[in-house]
Amino acid sequence: MTKKNQTKTNGGQLLFFLIMGIVGAACGMLIIRSIRGGVSADIPLKQKIVKIVALFILFYIAYILHVILHEAGHLVFGLLSGYKFCAFRIFNFMWIRNKEGIRFKRMSIAGTGGQCLMSPPGLVDGKMPVLLYNFGGAIMNLIIAAIAGGLVFVCPAGSVIRAFMLFLVILGVVLALLNGLPLRMGAANNDGRNAMDLMKDPEACRVFWIQMKINELAARGIRVKDMPQEWFTVPGKEAMQNGIIAPMAVMVSGRLMDQQRFAEADELMKRLLEEENGIVGVYRGLLGNDRIYVELIGENRPEALEALKTPEQLRIMRAMKKYLSILRTEYAYALLAEKDGENAKKILQLFEKAARTYPYPGEVEAERELIAIAQNKVVVEEVDDTEDKDVSSVSEDAPVSGK
Known part of the structure; x- marks a missing residue:
């Protein structure tokens, strides 16, 4: 990797850790406020533990939902750009179009939570539509964050449902930034970086x-x-x-x-x-x-x-x-x-x-x-070993000539 690429990678990783630190702090404060809000201060310890576990589960569900919808964003905006469906993967669950139609398969790729693969339209003067397809995931994350943000105001204060909506808001904004801003993070370019490179490099x-x-x-x-x-x-x-x-x-x-x-x-x-x-x-x-x-x-x-x-x-x-x-x-x-x-x-x-x-x-x-x-x-090695042993045996048993 060149020094230029290494600098981009380090910058992307620094921003990633900065954003994730802010997310961790925001979610931690949200969990604490959700436990304290809407209930009396003398809530039983068992009930507090149940609520904490429920909040962590809801956070994980919100994350999975955003991963699915992120890939769905690539699919929707890809279709709008003239692409055709090829494969859709969430973790190791995959739906792929083959010669028999759309079939369910299993495949995992290290370092990826999901993937939307599509068949591209033909090149015209060496170009094809890339912006909506690449930014589609980030756009969808922002749409879900905006919807959840509106629902926050109709959810009871201190309720787990309101916390879930806030998780959707936080994660949606974070995933949109991490995928939409043109960055190189770790092993690969993100969607935003890919879009920019594709636009300027035939x-x-x-x-x-x-x-x-x-x-x-x-x-x-x-x-x-x-x-x-x-x-x-x-x-x-x-x-x-x-x-x-x-x-x-x-x-x-x-x-x-x-x-x-x-x-x-x-x-x-x-x-x-x-x-x-x-x-x-x-x-x-x-x-x-x-x-x-x-x-x-x-x-x-x-x-x-x-x-x-x-x-x-x-x-x-x-x-x-x-x-x-x-x-x-x-x-x-x-x-x-x-x-x-x-x-x-x-x-x-x-x-x-x-x-x-x-x-x-x-x-x-x-x-x-x-x-x-x-x-x-x-098989070849076993045959060679057998032949070597046979030759060795013949050599040892053969009479010595000239005596």
Whole structure:
């Protein structure tokens, strides 16, 4: 990551913690006032505890409601901008449009509470509508906050219902600010930053369009190796500093993996992880995960595997432990590095369980092929070991000539 990007990230994180501190203080004061208000000072302790628990539950419900409505905002304003529905995910619950219609699936992505994926309209002079789609979530949060703010005045003072409405107001404003203000926070750009980058950078807009089309085709079961070749090009060095454009290089490496061009994929992934660019967070973890797999089915060197298993890499893999590519690599590691068939069998069962509800059938097919490659390597190694033992046995038993 460049120093410029790092400065943006630090600024975004500072604002995030500042806003969250204000929210925490506001919600704390609200809870205290809700407990004291509307009841006598000598309220029984048990009743106070019940009310505190109820308020915390209502706060969590208000948060979930805003997450759902935030993604619904992207959907509504995306449809108004000419986009078509592709997928809607809240936590690990996902509704996706495939060739059979809209189906329920399960998928979780570390660091995200929800996601609305849509099929974009065609590019016109290299542009497409991006403002309403990207700002739609923040707009919806503000709408809900405004409605809840109006209802506050008709709710009894000190009641949990009034507290719930105030939670909706506070969280709505906060989420609108955190997503609407153009910031880079932690691993990725927020919606506001994406909108601004897309408006001023035609290349970012083109890549964003390609990424959305890849998601659309993947939902229909098409593998990345069968998608248009011209979509998959590694951006230039300067473009790779952009947080929207940089993930395209990760998709190129993913296509090479799907084509089973492992040496080329590993060379590209190694370069992407070593150079300064806009690839961060989950994307870096997926690159590292694939590099471990390539090493396992290749030379399988213990020292190389240890070097690839950095603390950060292991942390991301733990956070994405139900993701198919992570399970595939864990399976190959148990089978080829640890020589632990029982553990490998357990991991394979977890893989099959996750595959049953995974939203992208083409990825399931591709991952099963990679698992088969690891299994075939075990068979080859066992055959080689048997042949070596047979040759050794013949050599020891053979008569010594010349005596």
